[in-house]
Amino acid sequence: MESQMLAGKVAVITGASYGMGETMAELFAEEGAKVVITARGREKLDEVVNRIREKGGEAIGITADVCSLEDTQRVFREALANFGDVDILINNAGIGEQKMIDETDDDWMKTVMDINLGGPMRYIREALKIFLPKNDGVIINISSVNGTRPFCGATYTSTKGALNTLTKNVAMRLIDTNIRCNAVAPGATVTPAHLANRAGEQPGGAKMLEYSGHYVYFPGPECEPIDQAYACLYLASKMGKAVRGQVLQVCNGAFL
Template sequence: MAKYKTTDEVLSMSNNISGKVVVITGASSGLGEVTARHLAALGARVVLAARRKDKLDALVAELTNAGGQAIAYQTDVTSQEEVKTLIQGAVDTYGRIDVLINNAGLMAIAPLSDTRTDEWDRMIDINIKGLLYGVAAALPVFQKQNSGHFINIASVAGLKVFSPGGTVYSGTKFAVRAISEGLRHEVGGSIRTTTIEPGAVDSELKFGSTHQQSRDFVVDFYKHAIPAESVARAIAFAIEQPADVDINEIVLRPTVQEF
């Protein structure tokens, strides 16, 4: 007969987040910002990364004033050197890294016939190469520690192509899923890998399109978006599991979302 967990055991599981060092890219707004608040409230030591340093500094002040531990690094994930500096700074400050959340992303929706190659390049640089730079910087740390956890933010658009308009974006998110699965297979054992695949979530992501018709469509599509806290809770669920449990994939979307 299965043994039910006691209240103390459940609380102990939640406390598996307390004290962990969590690096979050794209932390200046939206999902990253909300996740930082949520994890800091659970006792995590958060290392925040984004390009907008003023927003990072304001968030660090908010979290530390509330009794949390937080530091920030101005980081453009398309720069391998800046990502290396971020990871090294986290290790220098806290002595280790337990979790890297590769959250920075861009969704620029437009018809392929518009051939907005600059936006294609930007999505590839941020959504794919930025994630890989994070892996390249953190993986040696995780291997030396013999522990660590990658959490990569993909999308339901990485399960089904979001077209017309989102073909290249979907391509980058399919890549995130492929990289995550390969990473899990190659370095699993003591290092965990989780892919989070949200549907419409309230964030700045919906404003990434410069093609006005596509932007209007996306903003309308997101009118039933769920709060970013929904994704933050899913991330916390993956982190709080015992070390021998690897939550590999979580898909979540608004109940009314068909896609």
């Protein structure tokens, strides 16, 4: 039997009831990690947990809103209560949108910023309460090609650019520790959110793409969720032990 790359590790993965987060959870469990997955809805979360357990993996699902500090703290308490430790954090939960700046009101702006940037900041802060005392841990933020090529909604793209900056800032803070912080920036990846975006069904529709579409190869060669999960596995395992503060773009060459 091949050795598992994450044997004995405990991973918290937010937004893991479908899409990339679901695939990350399943891959990490296959590689030996005990996974703690979160989402706002219970039904799909339980489906992922049950699927992992049926394959012999260990997983728990916790309903939680990344905008809630109380929920965030509860996730880590339950992770420790069930598995005794946390070694890996993947900030995957997020919301996509296509609202142009002139269509973006304050309430929408604050909502998207709180989910896409506030959520990762809360989770990193709570994870460090576990990582710093033991001087070990891995943080992976799920960003987007929009962090550097901002063709989607005004608030979404701004949060992804900010998440890239946060990744480097946290890596600098942790440079004298054994805690690594990096990001994965997916390109077009076949998930429910991406398919909704292509169909013009995300908030804001497809109007922004009339302005930004000629700057990007879209739709180009799409990635699969497993491509993003493999990138996270690289960063979370010993393969990525010398990588810090990097934003790894996984886009199949569509956004060079």
